[in-house]
Amino acid sequence: MESAIFLDRDGVINEVLTSRVKYVNKPRDFFLLDGVGEAIRLLNEKGLKVFVVTNQGGVGLGYMREKTLIEVHQRMKDDLAEFGARIDDVAYCPHKPYEGCACRKPGPKMLVDLAEKHNVDLKRSYMVGDRDPDIEAGKAAGTKTVLVGTREKVTSKADYIFPDLLAFSKWLVQGTTILD
Template identity: 75%
Template sequence: MQEAVFLDRDGVINEVLSHRVRFVNKASDFYLLEGVGEAVKSLNNMGFKVFVVTNQGGVGLGYMTESALEEVHQKMRDDLAAFGARIDDIAYCPHKPRASCACRKPGAQMLLDLAEKHGVNLRKSYMVGDRDQDIEAGKRAGTKTVLVGTREETKSEADMKFKDLLTFTKWLIDGAPD
């Protein structure tokens, strides 16, 4: 079975709550974080499937349409392609934040669905996020969990912590233990 890295989008792949952008509701709001293109290309080169799993409550709340979300995701794919990097699949939850659906993180349904679709071994895979809900979703799905960034409010106990996606990826390249 295939190994994968599941990535949260906002705060892991792209800027959010930064000096340039508060929320990503249109393609022009999307800015890759430094090192992400290189990191995703390295994951591709190591043979990992790379997936994005993202809560997009702005759709359910009416701040953006699903077509606008697809434009954001196409810009993400295009920006990553400039580095020779690719995302293998994207899953998103369009429901409102308190919708109590199975797909919204901290629920694990997006990860489980992608794993089934792509033949992924969850125990040998990683969920990378910058918030408690990402880490909890990874734990519920049975992945190893990786917290990136410096958010002070994060309380979850991730299996690993790194300053950013590129640092985590370099750790994998250097021979992460099984």
């Protein structure tokens, strides 16, 4: 079984709630955060699977169509490719917040489903997020958890804390920890 890095999207990979963009409802609203292309490339070079797991309640609420969300994810992949980086798969929850679906974080379903699909050992993997639901989903799935950024006050106890995805990626690939 392989190790993987599960990444939340908004606030970990791309800007959200900034002066340039409030929410990412169209491909033109998608902007990579500084260092993310290099960070994901480092993870790829380490031989790790990299997945995106993202709640996208804007679909269920009618702010965007699922087709547009897929276009946003293609923009993300295209932007990352400019850095020689790739995402191996994307899972998203299109349901409204508080709809009670099984896939929405803090539930672990998106992580578990990707792990089964790609033969990933969750105990040897990491969930990286910037909010409590991300950390809680990682813990529920059995991954190590990493909090990045300072977008909001987080009460969940992540296993590791880094200022951004690049700092985590450098730490991981430099052998500061092993994936056993």
